[in-house]
Amino acid sequence: MPAAARPNTKPPVAPRDAAPRVAAAPAKRRAGRPATAVLDQAVITSAALQLIGKSGYDGLTMAALARSLNVAPSALYNHVASKRDVLVLVEDHLAALVDVSAFGAEPWDEAVRRWAWSYRDVFSKHTPLIPVIAVLPVTDAPQTLAMYEAVSQGLREAGFPEERIISSIVALESFIFGSAFDVTAPADIFDPGSMAESTPSFTAAVRSLAEQGHEKPADAAFSLGLEALISGLGALRR
């Protein structure tokens, strides 16, 4: 009689495969539908977020995601249609973290400022999502849509003409997305190296910024552009 078939005997020392448990048990699941589902979109989203935090977007593969959830890769496809779907789930989760609380509570320009900084900071750690968000229908991302609603309402109450609200948001968002990439640039990205002599204006400008800038360059550019946008959009408000 094989050991696995012994009825109700508790093994005194080792589990039934007699292999020493060096770490967390593999906890093999046999084929077939489990009694209660082990996966859903929320569980997949949080595992993806954890994986990204640990291994970055290069480490976010369907195989690694499945491993971290202790399932076969193919099991994921019962809950998402593609890897892109996973990215959409993560994106919408992050959208909920963006701070829109100042809309309706502060003057519109201050509300835009807080929203924009928060939006940039959240997505600068998730730039691989930007190409996805930029073309993502809002219907597929409810939290993202909720963010747009808050901003739209804020701009309307501030007196922005109705037909310019969406364009203003898109313009701000485009600036924010581009700036999120800029945050990840290496510090010496503008070092002209051996080409310095053939690019005197650029080289002098880089040197000047480095000499007296105490802010991070990405923050200085974001602040400058955001204030320019806010004042430019504000001037066109009525």
Place this chain on the structure above:
Amino acid sequence: MPAAARPNTKPPVAPRDAAPRVAAAPAKRRAGRPATAVLDQAVITSAALQLIGKSGYDGLTMAALARSLNVAPSALYNHVASKRDVLVLVEDHLAALVDVSAFGAEPWDEAVRRWAWSYRDVFSKHTPLIPVIAVLPVTDAPQTLAMYEAVSQGLREAGFPEERIISSIVALESFIFGSAFDVTAPADIFDPGSMAESTPSFTAAVRSLAEQGHEKPADAAFSLGLEALISGLGALRR
């Protein structure tokens, strides 16, 4: 005696493998260094550009690139260290197409306008390059650096304070990169669908833009944001 081994017999109708030549001959090259090199970076760049034009960035694989050049994939690695290197070559080629001719010939704001529209238009067809450019040291991209030099010089002559030139360029460029993604968005990206009732402000704004906007939405947003940036940056000029 097998047909393939017949010595020096010219087959009267078909080539020696007896297969009909339906298209261009495969033109097999045998192993070993060829008499004159078949590849260099310029040839690789132009093949990549042609491939992207025909099959998009999904079609740009090292295998497909090699096939279009009639070499083995591994041959590419004698001229580039990685696929990313190919993308950098393409990026720098495109940077030379961006129009900076108005700097020094037109008022600074008009020069920035032409540069920005041109820059956006070129890269809106090449958005997969944006994550690469955004973090690319300028030393690795001479044409890109030449573009920055032209813009820097234009802004200096316009009276921009030295230490704000780089930040201004970065702010404009961030807006341009984000806007390039926006060009590729589907027309109905903002259709709230079944969520329309829970997002009244946003829905009304989308409707209002659709009703009276004759411009493409991406162009309206780009124009609005660019004019806001130009006037905002101009106000801070001195």
Place this chain on the structure above:
DNA sequence: ACCTGAACACCGTTCAAGT
């Protein structure tokens, strides 16, 4: 120096089989 060809260690995704 600069090719070919074989191999490596992966990918995302599909699908039959199982419960």
Place this chain on the structure above:
DNA sequence: ACCTGAACACCGTTCAAGT
């Protein structure tokens, strides 16, 4: 409905061998 396991059609990259 929701798992497993095997398989498919790819990837980018490395490296010995050849000239």
